[in-house]
Amino acid sequence: MERTTAWNLYNKTELRKLEAVSKEYRAFLDAGKTERECVTGAIARAKEAGYRDLKEIIKSNGKLKAGDRVYADCMGKAIMLFIVGKQPMEQGFNIIGAHIDSPRMDLKQNPLYEDSGLAYLDTHYYGGIKKYQWVTIPLALHGVVAKKDGTLVNIVIGEDENDPVVGISDLLIHLSADQMQKKASVAIEGEELNVIIGGMPLKDEEKEPVKANMLKILKEKYDIEEEDFLSAEIEVVPAGKCREMGLDRSMIIGYGHDDRVCAFAQIKAMLDVKTTPDSTCCCILADKEEIGSVGATGMHAKYFENTVAELMNLLGDYSELKLRRALTNAHMLSCDVSAGFDPNFAGVFEKKNSAFLGNGVCFNKYTGARGKSGSNDANAEYMAKLRKLMDDAKVRYQTAELGKVDAGGGGTIAYICAEYGMEVIDSGVAVLSMHAPWEIISKADLYEAFKAYRAFLLNAK
Numbered sequence: 001m002e003r004t005t006a007w008n009l010y011n012k013t014e015l016r017k018l019e020a021v022s023k024e025y026r027a028f029l030d031a032g033k034t035e036r037e038c039v040t041g042a043i044a045r046a047k048e049a050g051y052r053d054l055k056e057i058i059k060s061n062g063k064l065k066a067g068d069r070v071y072a073d074c075m076g077k078a079i080m081l082f083i084v085g086k087q088p089m090e091q092g093f094n095i096i097g098a099h100i101d102s103p104r105m106d107l108k109q110n111p112l113y114e115d116s117g118l119a120y121l122d123t124h125y126y127g128g129i130k131k132y133q134w135v136t137i138p139l140a141l142h143g144v145v146a147k148k149d150g151t152l153v154n155i156v157i158g159e160d161e162n163d164p165v166v167g168i169s170d171l172l173i174h175l176s177a178d179q180m181q182k183k184a185s186v187a188i189e190g191e192e193l194n195v196i197i198g199g200m201p202l203k204d205e206e207k208e209p210v211k212a213n214m215l216k217i218l219k220e221k222y223d224i225e226e227e228d229f230l231s232a233e234i235e236v237v238p239a240g241k242c243r244e245m246g247l248d249r250s251m252i253i254g255y256g257h258d259d260r261v262c263a264f265a266q267i268k269a270m271l272d273v274k275t276t277p278d279s280t281c282c283c284i285l286a287d288k289e290e291i292g293s294v295g296a297t298g299m300h301a302k303y304f305e306n307t308v309a310e311l312m313n314l315l316g317d318y319s320e321l322k323l324r325r326a327l328t329n330a331h332m333l334s335c336d337v338s339a340g341f342d343p344n345f346a347g348v349f350e351k352k353n354s355a356f357l358g359n360g361v362c363f364n365k366y367t368g369a370r371g372k373s374g375s376n377d378a379n380a381e382y383m384a385k386l387r388k389l390m391d392d393a394k395v396r397y398q399t400a401e402l403g404k405v406d407a408g409g410g411g412t413i414a415y416i417c418a419e420y421g422m423e424v425i426d427s428g429v430a431v432l433s434m435h436a437p438w439e440i441i442s443k444a445d446l447y448e449a450f451k452a453y454r455a456f457l458l459n460a461k
């Protein structure tokens with residue numbers, strides 16, 4: 001039952017391929033620090049590979065046939081890619097699904113204020129974070145401002161080497177006697193996540209001159225007014241690029257591996273399917289997983305089901321019953337990251353059922369908390385099929401639980417898709433420091449995830 005490192009499997013050619021994939025991933029991660037940026041990146045790649053916009057095909061009363069490649073974005077924050085297979089969709093199709101939102105801080109609707117000579121942006125954090133990790137590091141602003149005239153202004157501040165960054169201060173250790181006695185959960189509180197963005201007053205301005213200066217800069221650079229924050233989505237994320245980690249460069253430290261590492265492996269696997277597959281291939285990149293898969297762009301929304309209906313309609317093969325059958329007969333990998341075993345915190349893991357960095361793609365039969373509550377718990381028969389599929393494709397995989405029993409827990413989008421009655425299991429990449437500003441993965445696990453997803457798309461049935 002012991003699983004071992006994937007690194008020993010690779011010859012020089014494989015290592016070269018692994019390096020190429022991880023280099024491509026690093027570029028993807030650096031360019032996609034928000035769900036919107038990830039969708040933009042996915043569309044660019046898809047278009048280059050011959051994918052067409054499903055909405056355009058619907059508008060022009062077009063048709064689809066086997067071999068066609070299409071994408072359908074949902075409000076610019078979630079997206080699906082399809083390769084139409086030879087078999088009728090009614091017989092099922094193969095789905096890989098990940099999420100592209102990551103923990104961060106979002107600007108409040110009325111965020112800008114001045115206090116004691118500094119200008120601040122007030123935030124509301126998004127997803128599960130240890131708040132104390134987000135202070136004293138360089139931060140960047142990414143997002144959009146939607147103006148009343150209908151224009152959408154894209155904002156990225158803090159990524160270019162010549163850009164300034166922003167950041168949140170922490171209390172100096174010298175005066176931290178009280179703070180150091182607090183529980184970690186309240187050492188830094190949500191309302192203390194205020195981002196410093198400036199400290200120079202506008203000359204001859206009497207009332208809040210630093211804030212006035214910020215507004216002047218925003219007006220000049222982006223042509224936006226303070227009121228435009230009311231209709232903006234600006235995310236505060238760690239500034240800077242991901243980096244290779246370790247003297248052997250075997251790992252990558254970066255922001256948002258959860259779950260962009262799986263999202264990337266999925267896109268790469270889809271684009272690697274060059275033939276017409278037997279079963280239709282579907283790649284879902286969902287939003288809002290970190291806050292419960294809610295909202296119009298989260299997995300609980302109907303866009304997935306609606307888009308499959310549209311696709312079947314364009315194939316001339318739609319009925320309500322056929323759609324139900326397609327969804328029920330589908331096979332899915334819910335591709336999300338898993339907790340990597342961390343020797344520094346061995347006490348929260350159970351070693352036999354932990355994912356180790358470098359041991360390959362990780363299957364989680366179930367997630368959940370307190371007695372598997374909220375988990376999907378995949379079928380044994382399905383896991384058996386996948387074992388064969390992975391072995392046949394020479395994919396190195398491991399199985400794990402998210403920590404030891406009753407240590408905590410977590411969820412993914414698996415249980416939502418399971419509602420259709422489809423076979424679905426979690427499979428992804430093991431991560432150290434999950435949900436921290438900088439998370440760590442092994443390049444080998446990324447590579448095996450890509451191989452696993454490709455093999456799944458072509459062979460699951």
Ligand code: MN
Nearest residue numbers: 258259336337
């Ligand atoms: Mn995740």
Ligand code: MN
Nearest residue numbers: 258259290435
């Ligand atoms: Mn997460």
